[in-house]
Amino acid sequence: MKKLAAVSLMIAMLAVALLVNARPLVADTPAPPIIGSTIADFTLPDASGTAHTLASLHGKNGTVLIFIATQCPVSNGYNERMEKLAQDFKARGINVVGINANSTESAADVKDHAAKNNLTFPILKDNGNKVADMLGATRTPEAYFLDASSKLLYHGRIDNSRDITQVNSSELRDALEATLAGKPVPKATANAFGCSIKRGAE
């Protein structure tokens, strides 16, 4: 009996050791799609529980998807800029859609946060990080600009600084303007510091 227990213990430890060794050095967030690739349609609920497809949210000239958070100071630093972007481009055929993929923030939090910060664009709740994984999103805020056929034209930051007084390059806006003018996007990716998306099980 004792021997059996010892053997089982050793097997269990070996299994743990193997598991530990098999884990990759980096938490495996899928890589983002390459610029120019087509994003598959998806369905997510908004904060009230109504389901929306990406196709149904598209503007006639495209869509900006922005991963946002209720508690991240960087994301919150962009609330006014995101709302202004949505207002500025709605009439020009580009819709802004927020996505909250933080497992730590509920649909009720999202609704409350949008009301308090006057965010009028739709905000979807990505429970289980389905869309965050599909798009390789890792931080808030993180933006994706798709044309009307869901081709990815820009992926990255909104602009260079969460402090609006320090902004001197607005890559997302530049991408939208260029596309509306029928020109290629000048800079298709750009990074900035932001909060990690808190992934979790559904």
Add this chain to the structure above:
Amino acid sequence: MTHSAKPIHVRFVPGTVVVIVSILLLTFSAAAQSKTAHKSRSARAVKPDPVRAVNAEEMQALLKRDGKHPLLVNYWATWCDPCRDEFPDLVKIDRDYRAKGLDFIAISLDDLVDIKTAVPKFLLAMNAKMPVYLLNVADPEPAINMVDKDWSGAMPATFLYDNKGKVVYKHFGRVNPGELRAAIEKLVDSKQ
């Protein structure tokens, strides 16, 4: 993500030895802890070194290795909740491995206006002793890309370099201290 730290340290040791070693370790660490607690109480009056602002080039120079010591780098900010949450674990790691040859620097992405206020206040509360720098750049992208091509700028981010400057471990988001310690152990062991 639910692996505890323990199995990593003890994974290849047969059961009975594990129990004995664990008891011994616990005894020693308890003794060591009470000693450190005593020390830090008297050291609390001593302020840590001031936080120095660096640009991207200066930061790159900080990451250079001369073949002697491995380097742990943590990118954090006082406004970042998971950064604050993991900081006590990092302070412990610094305390445990600095004497064994691990260099550790923390790079703050706070605003420059916080360099004499929020940043040192947090470090003092954490009893942090590692050198801390604040990256002061108008455009963060070149610095992010210089550090790692897979890094989007999501915080916190932690990188472990061997003594030749090669990245041997990286983690985006809150670190798993057991996993990080296991990676450090490999470097400080291989030196001996």
